[in-house]
Amino acid sequence: MILEVNGLSKHFGGIHALTNVSLSVAKSEIVGLIGPNGAGKTTFFNCITGVYHPDSGKILFGEYARDITHHPAHKVSGQGIARTFQSARVFASMSALENVMVGTFSRTNASVWSALRCSSRMIEEEHAVRRRSEELLRFVKLGRRAFDVAASLPFGLQRRLEIARALATEPRLLLMDEPAAGMNTAEKAELLELIRKICENGISVLIIEHDMKLVMGLCQRIVVLDSGEKICEGKPGDVQCDTKVIEAYLGKEMHR
Amino acid sequence: MSKKNATSGYNRGRLLRTAMTVGMLAILFALPYFNHNEYQLDVLVSAGIFAILVLGLNVMTGYCGLLNLGYAAFFASGAYTYAILNVKYGLSFWVSLPACIISAGALGLVFGSCVLRLKGDYLALVTLGFGEITRIALNNMDGLTGGPNGLTLSHPVIRFANKSFDFGIKSLPYYYLSLLALLVTIIIMRRLSNSRFGRAWIAIKEDEVAAACMGINTGKLKLFAFCIGSAIAGFAGWLFAGKQGFVSPESFDFTTSIMLVAMLVLGGIGSISGAIVGALALTIIPELLRPLQEYRMFLFGAIMIIMMLFRPQGLLGGVRIFEEFRPVSERVRQEEDEVLAEDLKQ
Amino acid sequence: MSPFETFIQQLINGLSIGMIYALIALGYTMVYGIIQLINFAHGEIFILGAFFALFVFSFLGSFVPLNNIVTIIIMFAAAMAGCGLLGVIIERVAYRPLRKAPRLACLITAIGVSFILQNLMMIVWGPIDKSFPVFFKHVVFTVGALRITFMQGFIIITSLLLMISLHFFVRRTMLGKALRATSEDMVAARLMGINVDKVISICFLIGSALAGAGGVMYGMYYTTITFHDGYLVGIKAFTAAVIGGIGNVPGAMLGGVALGMLEGLAAGYISSAWKNVFAFLILVLLLLCWPSGILRKFRNE
Numbered sequence: 001m002i003l004e005v006n007g008l009s010k011h012f013g014g015i016h017a018l019t020n021v022s023l024s025v026a027k028s029e030i031v032g033l034i035g036p037n038g039a040g041k042t043t044f045f046n047c048i049t050g051v052y053h054p055d056s057g058k059i060l061f062g063e064y065a066r067d068i069t070h071h072p073a074h075k076v077s078g079q080g081i082a083r084t085f086q087s088a089r090v091f092a093s094m095s096a097l098e099n100v101m102v103g104t105f106s107r108t109n110a111s112v113w114s115a116l117r118c119s120s121r122m123i124e125e126e127h128a129v130r131r132r133s134e135e136l137l138r139f140v141k142l143g144r145r146a147f148d149v150a151a152s153l154p155f156g157l158q159r160r161l162e163i164a165r166a167l168a169t170e171p172r173l174l175l176m177d178e179p180a181a182g183m184n185t186a187e188k189a190e191l192l193e194l195i196r197k198i199c200e201n202g203i204s205v206l207i208i209e210h211d212m213k214l215v216m217g218l219c220q221r222i223v224v225l226d227s228g229e230k231i232c233e234g235k236p237g238d239v240q241c242d243t244k245v246i247e248a249y250l251g252k253e254m255h256r
Numbered sequence: 257m258s259k260k261n262a263t264s265g266y267n268r269g270r271l272l273r274t275a276m277t278v279g280m281l282a283i284l285f286a287l288p289y290f291n292h293n294e295y296q297l298d299v300l301v302s303a304g305i306f307a308i309l310v311l312g313l314n315v316m317t318g319y320c321g322l323l324n325l326g327y328a329a330f331f332a333s334g335a336y337t338y339a340i341l342n343v344k345y346g347l348s349f350w351v352s353l354p355a356c357i358i359s360a361g362a363l364g365l366v367f368g369s370c371v372l373r374l375k376g377d378y379l380a381l382v383t384l385g386f387g388e389i390t391r392i393a394l395n396n397m398d399g400l401t402g403g404p405n406g407l408t409l410s411h412p413v414i415r416f417a418n419k420s421f422d423f424g425i426k427s428l429p430y431y432y433l434s435l436l437a438l439l440v441t442i443i444i445m446r447r448l449s450n451s452r453f454g455r456a457w458i459a460i461k462e463d464e465v466a467a468a469c470m471g472i473n474t475g476k477l478k479l480f481a482f483c484i485g486s487a488i489a490g491f492a493g494w495l496f497a498g499k500q501g502f503v504s505p506e507s508f509d510f511t512t513s514i515m516l517v518a519m520l521v522l523g524g525i526g527s528i529s530g531a532i533v534g535a536l537a538l539t540i541i542p543e544l545l546r547p548l549q550e551y552r553m554f555l556f557g558a559i560m561i562i563m564m565l566f567r568p569q570g571l572l573g574g575v576r577i578f579e580e581f582r583p584v585s586e587r588v589r590q591e592e593d594e595v596l597a598e599d600l601k602q
Numbered sequence: 603m604s605p606f607e608t609f610i611q612q613l614i615n616g617l618s619i620g621m622i623y624a625l626i627a628l629g630y631t632m633v634y635g636i637i638q639l640i641n642f643a644h645g646e647i648f649i650l651g652a653f654f655a656l657f658v659f660s661f662l663g664s665f666v667p668l669n670n671i672v673t674i675i676i677m678f679a680a681a682m683a684g685c686g687l688l689g690v691i692i693e694r695v696a697y698r699p700l701r702k703a704p705r706l707a708c709l710i711t712a713i714g715v716s717f718i719l720q721n722l723m724m725i726v727w728g729p730i731d732k733s734f735p736v737f738f739k740h741v742v743f744t745v746g747a748l749r750i751t752f753m754q755g756f757i758i759i760t761s762l763l764l765m766i767s768l769h770f771f772v773r774r775t776m777l778g779k780a781l782r783a784t785s786e787d788m789v790a791a792r793l794m795g796i797n798v799d800k801v802i803s804i805c806f807l808i809g810s811a812l813a814g815a816g817g818v819m820y821g822m823y824y825t826t827i828t829f830h831d832g833y834l835v836g837i838k839a840f841t842a843a844v845i846g847g848i849g850n851v852p853g854a855m856l857g858g859v860a861l862g863m864l865e866g867l868a869a870g871y872i873s874s875a876w877k878n879v880f881a882f883l884i885l886v887l888l889l890l891c892w893p894s895g896i897l898r899k900f901r902n903e
Binding site: 049050051072073074076077078082083085089090091092093094098101102103104105106107108110112115116118122126129165166168169 | 444447448451452453455456458459462463465466467468469470471472473474480526
């Protein structure tokens with residue numbers, strides 16, 4: 001297991017956003033996280049990545065199951081968890097290439113002093129970062145847009161840029177928050193292939209997605225959240241037939 | 257596209273840039289010989305000092321998005337460090353330089369570590385309060401700072417072998433000194449903004465949560481920006497005190513802080529060339545309009561409003577002359593052209 | 603005077619200036635509550651109220667002799683109308699186009715407006731102190747050893763009346779309801795058919811008019827005014843708004859009174875040269891340690 005979450009809970013004031021949610025992701029596995037709006041999926045991501053502090057529960061990560069429960073966001077990223085955001089939060093004023101280069105921050109270690117001196121090691125590192133970033137941009141098929149300002153890219157491309165930026169942090173686990181939202185069928189097919197390729201490189205993926213066809217075709221395992229609680233977990237086919245899941249999505253049948 | 261063409265095109269661009277830089281420097285260095293007007297040189301010296309200050313403010317406000325309305329306090333800490341060392345302990349101008357930079361940087365570090373958890377306008381208000389407290393304290397600690405009467409200092413002197421050169425009250429030596437100081441500051445700023453730190457700063461300004469999720473220790477980097485920004489203010493303060501030969505709390509009031517913000521906003525937030533242009537423009541324009549000296553604050557206010565309403569990126573916003581992302585070496589540039597050519601073939 | 607009586611006397615002195623702070627703080631807090639902008643120009647609007655009143659006073663005085671009470675009423679009316687109008691114009695010209703811009707851009711604009719107003723005041727009324735007319739100078743109420751001047755009593759009562767009427771306006775009228783709805787959630791308010799632009803204009807109108815009234819009382823209390831009084835008093839009133847929790851209307855009233863009293867005590871017992879440091883120190887410490895104010899307003903973000 002690369003990620004193990006045990007009994008995670010989080011509430012805001014009186015609202016219980018997450019109650020006792022447990023989940024695990026194995027190496028090179030693609031796990032889908034689905035559920036109706038407001039089920040607490042994004043809150044779950046925020047708790048894992050250290051944006052929120054969970055009230056209780058444990059988050060263990062890596063081969064040695066290191067406890068990262070209350071780590072700040074930058075440390076979580078340093079451990080090897082990267083994420084994308086629901087609303088493509090790229091750094092708008094920077095070029096696509098610079099966006100990806102930002103992602104390498106925690107994997108580089110040139111000091112302030114070496115930056116001021118322009119030392120040869122720092123230049124060497126800068127070369128490496130640049131080459132790697134270009135490679136990643138080509139990987140997500142953005143090579144040609146490397147020098148475009150991120151804000152000028154269409155939404156679909158910003159999504160892909162975000163993926164490249166996340167990959168630049170050299171993650172072992174990638175969390176994707178609705179990557180296909182607002183994409184057309186052709187773009188979705190491309191995305192599907194991209195995620196598969198990411199997975200082939202040994203990166204596990206945990207994905208929130210509303211598009212059932214995409215999730216069912218992509219994920220080996222699916223976890224369903226509803227009102228902050230895990231109601232079902234299993235293979236795509238089984239989850240689809242689960243009565244609780246159908247109830248959560250379509251509402252309970254009225255008793256006459 | 258053949259490889260050879262691409263490379264020579266790149267070289268031509270680089271040659272042009274180098275030629276322009278050298279030309280500009282030559283003009284600046286030769287300027288006093290063509291037009292040796294004491295008053296005009298003095299204005300240019302002030303402009304140079306303000307340009308350094310605005311570059312420092314740019315690190316906090318321009319790169320990191322931390323609006324500082326009390327920047328004059330850090331400027332003052334540099335100036336007063338030199339003044340007190342000079343008056344009380346007789347230390348010379350040159351020897352006090354490290355102390356000025358370190359004291360201002362340390363002030364920024366301590367103050368920053370207290371306030372940086374505040375965001376946006378709350379942070380701005382706290383820096384404003386800090387600036388005012390500093391000014392009132394300088395006014396009231398008569399024993400140390402001379403209170404409202406200020407402190408009078410000796411002029412910088414260079415001793416070499418048996419000869420000595422006194423800077424005196426002429427503007428010329430200060431002109432070269434501030435030009436040199438400005439160049440050093442530009443080089444530092446350029447290198448920082450092209451490094452991983454510069455990228456991280458801009459990322460923090462754009463989206464702090466996303467930046468943190470990309471592995472950037474936002475707290476530490478904001479503190480670093482604060483520290484660098486105030487150290488540069490200390491450097492400018494040292495230069496200012498040396499040039500004036502006199503320091504008093506008046507030079508470090510709220511209007512000064514706001515004037516620096518107006519310069520930054522005019523030139524373009526987050527751009528090195530913009531900071532310099534803004535500082536030059538807002539030092540020289542009020543001097544040209546001497547009869548309208550009373551309207552100085554009106555000018556600053558109007559510039560801030562007009563820029564925010566009609567051109568929030570500033571005059572040179574988006575035109576990143578100095579820090580435009582350049583490849584670190586020719587080799588990378590060649591590779592980049594190859595990559596582009598490959599992509600076009602696809 | 604016994605030490606206890608001195609203490610009470612300082613409190614009373616503080617209360618009267620505190621009431622003025624509270625009136626100004628209301629403007630800061632209402633604007634912040636509705637568009638999350640620190641209206642930096644509010645302090646200048648406040649002192650402009652005093653200048654408007656002074657202008658009307660000297661203008662009237664040269665034509666017709668009026669009795670004191672009518673003069674006071676006319677001065678208040680002029681200051682409140684002038685400031686209210688100015689507030690609305692400033693919002694319209696400088697802040698409305700920036701409603702969707704980053705918050706720092708609005709703050710920079712607000713500082714710009716403040717600088718322009720300060721400069722204009724300096725040019726129109728000169729950089730020196732202007733003396734303000736004094737009414738009922740010799741009327742003093744004494745309770746034991748305590749002395750309350752007519753002006754102090756007048757300030758306390760007038761401010762209370764203004765605040766109570768604001769309270770009723772916000773709580774009881776349709777427009778007040780729209781105001782509260784807009785400050786809760788601007789988008790939802792717009793969807794409910796509330797004319798948000800109009801509500802914001804009214805918010806500026808009321809806040810600025812209250813500041814104008816505060817300006818007149820400030821002039822009457824201190825008897826001299828200059829163009830840069832607005833900056834300092836404005837910062838103090840902002841501090842008062844933060845004490846009460848910014849965006850919180852009753853909090854602003856309490857905060858103003860609390861700050862005035864604290865300041866009165868500090869001026870009485872600690873050196874007065876450092877009096878202004880005291881206000882800034884409270885501001886800095888408060889923002890650092892207790893940014894949500896004394897009366898916390900819970901909100902889910």
